[in-house]
Amino acid sequence: MAISSSERIFEKAQQYMIGGTSAAGRIHGVLKRPLFLSKAKGPLLIDVEGNEYIDFHNSSGAAFFGYGHPRLRSAVEKALDMGFFMNHESKYQGELAEQICAAIPSAEYVRLSNTGTEATMAAVRLARAYTGREKIIKFEGHFHGMHENCFFNHGTIGNMSPTGEVCPTPDSAGFPRNLEQNIIVIEFNNITALEKVLQKYKGQITAVIMEPISFNCGCLLPRDGYLQKVRELCTQEEVLLIFDEVLSGFRMRLGGAQEYYNVTPDLTTLAKALGGGFPIAAIVGREDIMRGLNPDGNTIVSGTYTGALIPVLAALECLKMMKADDFYDSLNQRADDFYSEFNHLLRSHGIPGHIRGVGARFAVMFGIEDLDDDYSFRSIARKSNPEIAVIFVREALAEGLFFHIGGWATGGVSLPTHCGITAVHSQEILEEALKKIDVALVRVAKQIR
Secondary structure, eight states: OOOOHHHHHHHHHHTTSGGGSSSGGGSOTTTSSOOOEEEEEBTEEEETTOOEEEESSTGGGTOTTOBSOHHHHHHHHHHHHHTOOOSSOOHHHHHHHHHHHHHOTTOSEEEEESSHHHHHHHHHHHHHHHHSOOEEEEETTOOOOSSTTTOBSSSOOOOBOTTSEEOOOBSSSOOOTTGGGGEEEEOTTOHHHHHHHHHHTTTTEEEEEEOSSBGGGSSBOOOTTHHHHHHHHHHHTTOEEEEEOTTTTTSSSTTHHHHHHTOOOSEEEEOGGGTTTSOOEEEEEOHHHHTTBTTTSSBOOOOTTTTOHHHHHHHHHHHHHHTSTTHHHHHHHHHHHHHHHHHHHHHHTTOSEEEEEETTEEEEEETOOOTTTOOOHHHHHHHOOHHHHHHHHHHHHHTTEEOOOOOOOTTOOOOOOEEEOOTTOOHHHHHHHHHHHHHHHHHHHHHHO
């Protein structure tokens, strides 16, 4: 049997790259290798064999305007004409910061960065400098990048006390011993757990960091009033509240989840949709906290590529497109209609599960049918059915639909993969996708009975 172009590429890459990839998360759980692309355009991916897929991965959410968007191409061409410089300023960095401050409720000042990981790392550093304390509270299942400050209990489940405090467990090898002494992990959506640890470690906690919508658990929503209560407790205990909106930012409102839920944190981290596929991130927040950054303060957050011209001009163009009068009304309506029809197809084919989504990001929660009352990371990990997920993704690929499925978590925890639509997933594209999903689910139903 002839070897495919993808297999040849993968074999060669394995000779020089560990795992044959730049990042382990790109190994597709069905293909057992990355999807090797020859081109991407709008909402479509084209692999090296010429197969075309409607994309529901969106580069882990970064490609919020699809691929090759003409307005982003124009922004890049402008930067190229200017010399595509980095480690220098132009008028555009300040203009971007102004636009971010106008969009994000918590943003009084901005420091640009390159990635979500860098942004959350910097936010924790800034919080510690501001408060003079060291301990961080994070939530089980939430993901804040692969740095030692926060990379605990995303893909692993530690022992949990009756009060909701979880034994901190690193998500990677190579962490220094005793690092966990400054990490407090608690159950999400359990306000009693937060109250108890705030009292137990009173005067020692610098910040609570959280995904206001935990898309990294698929799509785990806060209970009604939960974020408001977290905000109230943080204010009461003089603990900073950090919203990690790397994924939730700009997805359903210009102001992200904090505008959607009307809860304003002290600091916010942004990335992914901000750059529309270009590497840019931001730490934003209250002036008195942000003044701690150098050169005004002593907290150093910097880098050669921070605020590089190409991603800055791309981000400015993204914000211009997001600010169009009907942008979010149209996006949210298309998303809601798609989720509703997808749910209908799951029910009609008798497949256990449901779609859970907010704005442009969603998850297919196979095996989980109690749509309205499941707010627990542990419950989702326990009920989620990875066998059905793998079957669906395989059949979807055969129909020209790209859903990613990973499985790299170290603790064997099975979480639904977050998926999404983009601003360029038109109504026609989504209707075509639903027809393909219907065909795929027919075959899924036969295989699970």
